[in-house]
Amino acid sequence: MMYIICPRLYIVFMKKIIYSLAFLHLLTITVVIFHGLDSIVHKGWWEKPLAFICSINYSIWQYGFFSPDVGKSSELKINVHQDGDIVNEYTTLKGFKFYTSNQESLNRFYGFKHHTASDSVFQDLCARSVAARMLNIHEDAWRIDYTMRSIHYPKIKDYQPNAPVDTVEFYTTTFVLR
Amino acid sequence: MFDSLFTKLKNSFISFWNTPLLPQPLGIFRLLIAAFTIIQALIWYPDWLAFFGNDGWIQWEISRALNTTWNIHMEHIYKMFHAILGLSETQSVLTFFWLYIIFAFGLLIGWYTRVWAFFTWFCHYIIMSTIPTFVYGVDIFLHIALFYLILMPSNKAYSLDLKLGRVNALPTWGVTLSIRVLQVHICLVYLSAGYEKMLAADWWNGNVLWRSLVQPDFRQFDLTWLSNYPFIPIILSWFTMLIETGYCIGMWIPRVRVFWLLGIISLHIGIGLFLGLWLFGIIMILLSISAFGFEAYKDIKAFKKGSQQNITSEIKELVS
Numbered sequence: 001m002m003y004i005i006c007p008r009l010y011i012v013f014m015k016k017i018i019y020s021l022a023f024l025h026l027l028t029i030t031v032v033i034f035h036g037l038d039s040i041v042h043k044g045w046w047e048k049p050l051a052f053i054c055s056i057n058y059s060i061w062q063y064g065f066f067s068p069d070v071g072k073s074s075e076l077k078i079n080v081h082q083d084g085d086i087v088n089e090y091t092t093l094k095g096f097k098f099y100t101s102n103q104e105s106l107n108r109f110y111g112f113k114h115h116t117a118s119d120s121v122f123q124d125l126c127a128r129s130v131a132a133r134m135l136n137i138h139e140d141a142w143r144i145d146y147t148m149r150s151i152h153y154p155k156i157k158d159y160q161p162n163a164p165v166d167t168v169e170f171y172t173t174t175f176v177l178r
Numbered sequence: 179m180f181d182s183l184f185t186k187l188k189n190s191f192i193s194f195w196n197t198p199l200l201p202q203p204l205g206i207f208r209l210l211i212a213a214f215t216i217i218q219a220l221i222w223y224p225d226w227l228a229f230f231g232n233d234g235w236i237q238w239e240i241s242r243a244l245n246t247t248w249n250i251h252m253e254h255i256y257k258m259f260h261a262i263l264g265l266s267e268t269q270s271v272l273t274f275f276w277l278y279i280i281f282a283f284g285l286l287i288g289w290y291t292r293v294w295a296f297f298t299w300f301c302h303y304i305i306m307s308t309i310p311t312f313v314y315g316v317d318i319f320l321h322i323a324l325f326y327l328i329l330m331p332s333n334k335a336y337s338l339d340l341k342l343g344r345v346n347a348l349p350t351w352g353v354t355l356s357i358r359v360l361q362v363h364i365c366l367v368y369l370s371a372g373y374e375k376m377l378a379a380d381w382w383n384g385n386v387l388w389r390s391l392v393q394p395d396f397r398q399f400d401l402t403w404l405s406n407y408p409f410i411p412i413i414l415s416w417f418t419m420l421i422e423t424g425y426c427i428g429m430w431i432p433r434v435r436v437f438w439l440l441g442i443i444s445l446h447i448g449i450g451l452f453l454g455l456w457l458f459g460i461i462m463i464l465l466s467i468s469a470f471g472f473e474a475y476k477d478i479k480a481f482k483k484g485s486q487q488n489i490t491s492e493i494k495e496l497v498s
Contacts, residue, residue, distance in 0.1 A: 099228065102224070105224075126311070
């Protein structure tokens with residue numbers, strides 16, 4: 001309607017709105033990445049709208065959050081017990097690659113391990129899901145042991161060749177079918 | 179004096195955001211991101227069912243429970259395909275894959291660009307909602323880029339829309355705003371990533387880099403010999419912090435920009451080569467090239483032209 005009455009005024013008006021939205025978008029990114037909303041973002045009615053905006057364009061996202069965690073690692077060990085006392089051991093420390101076809105798919109399990117290491121409810125759900133996957137792969141399996149350990153690599157000055165790497169078990173569970 | 183300084187600053191600010199720029203960088207941005215989307219999906223294809231199928235690593239009922247209620251999940255796509263076409267779970271997941279490829283191809287050729295950009299973004303949104311536990315940096319930056327492609331006039335260069343006369347290639351304020359938003363966003367990303375590294379002591383003494391290079395998740399080569407030369411991880415860590423934090427300054431200085439762009443490219447090639455995060459490294463390179471590549475290219479051309487003019491004038495002086 002406004003465009004029909006006065007196209008020039010409409011364009012100026014729209015231009016102002018578009019610029020305002022763009023600045024608001026950049027302002028949001030700036031405030032969030034410099035932790036300006038950390039104390040309030042998860043407390044209040046705005047939590048869900050903010051999560052929704054984040055899922056649309058990731059403007060409510062902190063890119064540097066991962067910096068201190070780079071270099072931390074964990075081990076995932078899955079023992080699959082099959083008929084005839086056969087035990088297949090899968091451990092990420094010995095090169096278990098989750099049956100992925102390439103490096104890019106494998107990279108996704110770093111995030112998976114990171115997520116599972118930080119949330120106890122999530123650990124149970126993921127262990128169950130991974131056990132179901134293993135049971136689908138090994139049809140005669142009857143027991144799955146699922147263990148997670150955090151790995152403490154030595155600092156560069158403390159490194160000793162061939163010295164065992166410190167691991168601390170923080171989660172273990174077993175699924176038995178019989 | 180303050181008045182003139184203020185006026186000068188105000189004019190520079192307005193000119194920065196408003197002076198119409200050529201749309202070529204946006205065309206390049208679209209081509210790079212659409213091609214990347216297709217390549218990433220094809221690399222993912224052999225493991226597609228293991229990640230997205232109901233019998234994958236994380237079953238649907240669990241990944242749905244991890245999500246917020248409004249998110250659209252692969253299970254919803256299955257229900258829709260099943261109701262309309264009678265497809266099974268596996269068929270639905272694979273149909274979704276090929277639709278994603280088709281949408282990204284539409285975006286690549288730039289035919290009704292914004293429509294395909296929206297559908298590609300929407301598919302990617304479903305991908306992110308279905309596997310929240312497997313998402314990492316590459317997905318987040320691809321999602322941001324696809325979101326921008328819905329809104330930005332990326333069809334004003336190198337597109338079928340342009341060939342068919344649906345749009346023109348004239349510089350507009352919309353192009354300028356789009357390029358500036360992308361540039362500022364990337365600068366903020368690197369500034370944040372760089373300064374947060376600076377807050378961690380282990381980044382200053384090289385331990386973070388050392389652990390990343392030797393731990394089994396990322397290890398590509400046996401680099402434990404680095405413990406004999408601890409200065410190497412320290413220098414590389416400092417280089418990373420400098421390049422990332424200084425990105426928001428270096429990229430705005432003509433000529434320095436070329437070296438900074440090369441620095442950031444080499445940093446991400448290093449991440450790909452030594453940590454195996456190839457796709458993450460590539461998308462970060464593509465974003466930097468999209469945001470600042472065209473200006474860096476103009477810097478190189480201006481530098482060549484300038485040095486050629488200098489040589490010509492020197493020859494003329496010698497002849498005379």
